[in-house]
Amino acid sequence: MITLLDYGAGNVRSVRNAIRKLGYSVQDVQNPADILNAERLIFPGVGSYGSVMNRLRRDGFVEPLIERIHSDKPVLGICVALQALFEGSEESPGVAGLSILKGQVRRFTESSLSVPQIGWNGVNLHKPSPLFSGYNGEKLYFVHSYRATLEEVDKEWLLTTTNYGEEFVSGVQKGNITAFQFHPEKSGAAGLNILGNYLQATNDESVTVITGRESGTHRETRMAKRVIACLDVRSNDNGDLVVTKGDQYDVRDRGEVRNLGKPVELARRYYEEGADEITFLNITGFRDFPMEDQPMLEVLQRTSENVFVPLTIGGGIREFTDSNGREYTSLDVASEYFRSGADKISIGSDACYTAEEYMKTGKKTGKSSIEQISFVYGAQAVVISVDPRRVYVNKPEDTDHNTIKTAFPGPDGEEYCWYQCTVKGGREGRDLDAVQLAASCEALGAGEILLNCIDKDGTNSGFDFELINHVKSAVTIPVIASSGAGSAAHFVDVFKETNAEAALAAGIFHRKEVPISEVKTALRESGVEIR
Structure with a gap:
């Protein structure tokens, strides 16, 4: 049973449908205790940074979510959920994040960029992860104006990066805690494969995943038209x-x-x-x-x-x-x-x-x-x-x-x-x-x-x-x-x-x-x- 942290903001139906399409049952968090007791938790970050954090606090979800992460119980965060791991965001000044990671999430700054970044871009893996088993470099769907910079993320957390005017953090993972800036549930077959790897609950370190750094193919990713x-x-x-x-x-x-x-x-x-x-x-x-x-x-x-x-x-x-x-x-x-x-x-x-x-x-x-x-x-x-x-x-x-x-x-x-x-x-x-x-x-x-x-x-x-x-x-x-x-x-x-x-x-x-x-x-x- 997969537990979905649906706090009433935005489109979480697509995540729910993707889970079911992959053959799993899904239930919603009904109270704070469900966050701690879930076998595997998906935290879809939908909405602005401030609205996400304010809704989590309104429902009493912040403290159990922090406790679950510190306990290294499986969590997958999507989009704003990655940003919520930080102390705060320029999108919503004064609104505190979960503070799992130090620093602030900031808006893209290069003047030549169209912001938000909306569309399909690639990722470069910085360490092996079973979640990317079967991933062949396909582009994934991004939609965001704010990003975590490389300077803000400890190397032990860094999983993937993407280029959009600069190299930014598009995925973090430490132990059983993972978060993506991209939307796997909106990334077609490639995204469903990544999501399916998480749902399979495998922590098998023998799974071989070739990262861009290891294979010598680490290159600047490019947005698709x-x-x-x-x-x-x-x-x-x-x-x-x-x-x-x-x-x-x-x-x-x-x-x-x-x-x-x-x-x-x-x-x-x-x-x-x-x-x-x-x-x-x-x-x-x-x-x-x-x-x-x-x-x-x-x-x-x-x-x-x-x-x-x-x-x-x-x-x-x-x-x-x-x-x-x-x-x-x-x-x-x-x-x-x-x-x-x-x-x-x-x-x-x-x-x-x-x-x-x-x-x-x-x-x-x-x-x-x-x-x-x-x-x-x-x-x-x-x-x-x-x-x-x-x-x-x-x-x-x-x-x-x-x-x-x-x-x-x-x-x-x-x-x-x-x-x-x-x-x-x-x-x-x-x-x-x-x-x-x-x-x-x-x-x-x-x-x-x-x-x-x-x-x-x-x-x-x-x-x-x-x-x-x-x-x-x-x-x-x-x-x-x-x-x-x-x-x-x-x-x-x-x-x-x-x-x-x-x-x-x-x-x-x-x-x-x-x-x-x-x-x-x-x-x-x-x-x-x-x-």
Whole structure:
């Protein structure tokens, strides 16, 4: 029996599902005594450093957790759980950690880096460990803004390191106590293998694991560019939940909603084909349902049973009153999605309204959905979905917005344009440009930009490099390129011509016009780093 330290924060469903997928039973910690009595304990660190530690203290879990670690009873920590082993973190000044390890966890500092680090990176082993039996150097999934430095970790604890602008600590182990900065439950087959090694309870020192130092292959690890499959989900006229795809955001064909498959089945197919992430965009309000019956909750719950890469959910992340008259904040809605299996949430129209208010005063209120969700779950959990379209002008002075000189003049020969943000599925334009929106949302605590392009959507003509470079130059958080992919070559081009961390497609994957495997092969042959 595996015991899971679920303290009520974020997505622990994926860890629970991974344990069950590997053939083990799992039970949750119900009281502090369960921490001490567990045969094997998994501590999934989900959320910001402060929220994790405060919840542990609220439930009386800190002291028994420290006692268990000092007693060398098996513990596996994941992500923020590794950081919690230290005395504190820059993420939450003044909040005390477990103090098993001395020092502070600090934010990535190199100015050229996109922070958070979101995506697939490698690890170098510094000592043998049975947990890495069968590991062949595959990339693993990271999502974090703060890291432990080599200077802060005693050599006897150091297990793995990873490079992201610097070499940082990505794994520690001493005796039966292990913690990873990466998420094994989100790292596909390689991560499940590592997790399975822990669950097998082997401490057999005869297990041979070749470390990078010993084999002479210790080298700088590199981040992979991500290929993301996006599923637009809505109900059709018969009430069935389907994956659809718009043509310039129009999802109907001859009066009927395009039905390109069932969301859970398609997500599993893309995972098996090698997608690095899966994004669900709920393009129906579903306001007639009480919160507990929201259809997307079930989609996430069922998908996370068999899909072990990150899941993002977008659409409807805002305040609302359900059909039973119960009021929900955007944080309430996001929390339900996280508990159902989402790793990140995507905010669209509401982000535009929030950015407009922020730009009026330049002050944070702490009340916006972006701020609230980021504070509790961390910046890496908040994605901003931007839906812009080109507005042409003759010269920059003709508008107050951020313009570019374009290589693709407007209908009357205009050489400049700005990108107007839209809401309500592209139906309404706002007096807000894409750079203003992205920069404002980053300041409010968002951790990633999903950059769509209405002009490119459904054209299969390739991504809008001008838009991507325009926004990328204005933010320090990762950017996902979206809209316009029509071939594997378009993915190669976007990673060669821009610094986007990821690229997303929908229709060409749904219709099997371009398999994900073909995209990965083209990227590999072009020298683009992939997993």
